[in-house]
Amino acid sequence: MHLKYSFFILCAAFMVGCNESAVTEESPEGTQPYTALRSVAPFPVGVAVQSGRLGAAVHSGVVRTVFNSVTAEYEMKMQHLTDASGNFIWSPADALIAFAKEHDMQIHGHTLVWHQSTPAWLANFGGTDAEFEDAVRDYITTVVTRYKEDVVSWDVINEAFEDGTGALRNSVFRRRMGPDYIARLFQYTRAADPDVLLFYNDYGTIWDAAKRDSMFAMVDDLQSRGIPIDGIGLQMHITHTFPALQNIVEVMDAMVQRGLKIHISEMDVRVNPEGDLLVLTDARSQLQKKRVSEIAAAFMDLPEEYRFAITWWGLRDPESWLIDFWGNPEWGLLFNAEYQPKPAYEGFLEALTGRG
Ligand code: XIL
Numbered sequence: 001m002h003l004k005y006s007f008f009i010l011c012a013a014f015m016v017g018c019n020e021s022a023v024t025e026e027s028p029e030g031t032q033p034y035t036a037l038r039s040v041a042p043f044p045v046g047v048a049v050q051s052g053r054l055g056a057a058v059h060s061g062v063v064r065t066v067f068n069s070v071t072a073e074y075e076m077k078m079q080h081l082t083d084a085s086g087n088f089i090w091s092p093a094d095a096l097i098a099f100a101k102e103h104d105m106q107i108h109g110h111t112l113v114w115h116q117s118t119p120a121w122l123a124n125f126g127g128t129d130a131e132f133e134d135a136v137r138d139y140i141t142t143v144v145t146r147y148k149e150d151v152v153s154w155d156v157i158n159e160a161f162e163d164g165t166g167a168l169r170n171s172v173f174r175r176r177m178g179p180d181y182i183a184r185l186f187q188y189t190r191a192a193d194p195d196v197l198l199f200y201n202d203y204g205t206i207w208d209a210a211k212r213d214s215m216f217a218m219v220d221d222l223q224s225r226g227i228p229i230d231g232i233g234l235q236m237h238i239t240h241t242f243p244a245l246q247n248i249v250e251v252m253d254a255m256v257q258r259g260l261k262i263h264i265s266e267m268d269v270r271v272n273p274e275g276d277l278l279v280l281t282d283a284r285s286q287l288q289k290k291r292v293s294e295i296a297a298a299f300m301d302l303p304e305e306y307r308f309a310i311t312w313w314g315l316r317d318p319e320s321w322l323i324d325f326w327g328n329p330e331w332g333l334l335f336n337a338e339y340q341p342k343p344a345y346e347g348f349l350e351a352l353t354g355r356g
Pocket of ligand 1 (some may be wrong): 073074158235266321
């Protein structure tokens with residue numbers, strides 16, 4: 001990307017607070033300054049980042065000027081924080097955390113336990129079940145303690161329930177630690193840091209009734225036993241048409257009734273679920289804008305103490321996990337390939353500022 005262009009984008013993203021001399025830089029045709037989300041949102045607005053991408057000035061510039069919260073897209077998962085033998089690998093996560101601190105961004109930890117990120121040293125653990133549990137507890141204690149001053153919240157466990165049945169997934173954690181393992185994961189995390197906020201994070205809890213029931217039954221059970229849980233991450237991997245806003249509102253209300261903080265985590269809005277588009281059309285882009293705006297408005301309607309954050313699962317469309325995962329061209333995020341805010345960005349801003 002042309003240097004002058006990148007420089008303008010940085011300043012544009014930082015309209016509030018960009019210094020005068022920077023704004024006098026000639027703007028490329030068609031680009032307009034825009035308002036940073038972090039300057040107007042009454043709650044943290046986050047983005048998933050990969051530390052390797054922060055070396056590009058334009059990338060890190062937009063991240064730090066637009067957002068005030070970060071989540072590691074993968075570098076704080078078990079399979080990345082440890083090698084196959086269980087030795088810790090800290091540098092990528094440390095780099096990300098240093099970046100966030102330098103730019104006054106909140107850090108959400110994702111995720112202590114996830115069946116899809118089980119390292120070999122646990123998958124093939126040779127000791128007894130009690131030793132397995134000790135190893136998991138030590139892992140949690142080490143990681144949570146290391147980032148105690150920096151990470152405000154952790155996804156303690158990600159995606160523990162099966163689609164369709166809501167049964168506990170038959171992960172190595174479930175097999176080795178028994179059916180009450182989730183409760184103990186929350187206890188171990190709380191023991192390592194009395195102040196960090198503890199989240200359960202999952203997808204499908206909006207449209208999959210069995211999974212949703214299991215999740216709330218788990219929450220009710222933890223709460224009835226005095227086991228700490230502070231909030232739920234509602235993975236917002238949705239499309240421009242599905243699920244209905246009403247269903248999203250209902251599940252958020254059920255969280256509020258339980259006193260849980262709500263993290264709209266992992267947000268992206270697919271606009272090509274049928275694979276009919278080869279390029280993003282204006283019409284689809286406007287539908288995406290409307291969708292983003294209505295969800296942000298519903299979040300704004302929640303009582304303040306329950307609005308933990310909204311986190312976007314990536315910065316620019318071409319970097320999104322959606323493309324590999326679904327195998328279609330996709331444009332699910334707020335920024336296009338040129339780091340330009342899309343109509344969806346305007347829709348988000350409008351909802352945050354009450355102009356929607
Ligand atoms: C994905 C990341 O986006 C990818 O970069 C990584 O390779 C695999 O994981 N639900 C989650 C996230 O909780 O951690 C996943 O992130 C996307 C689905």
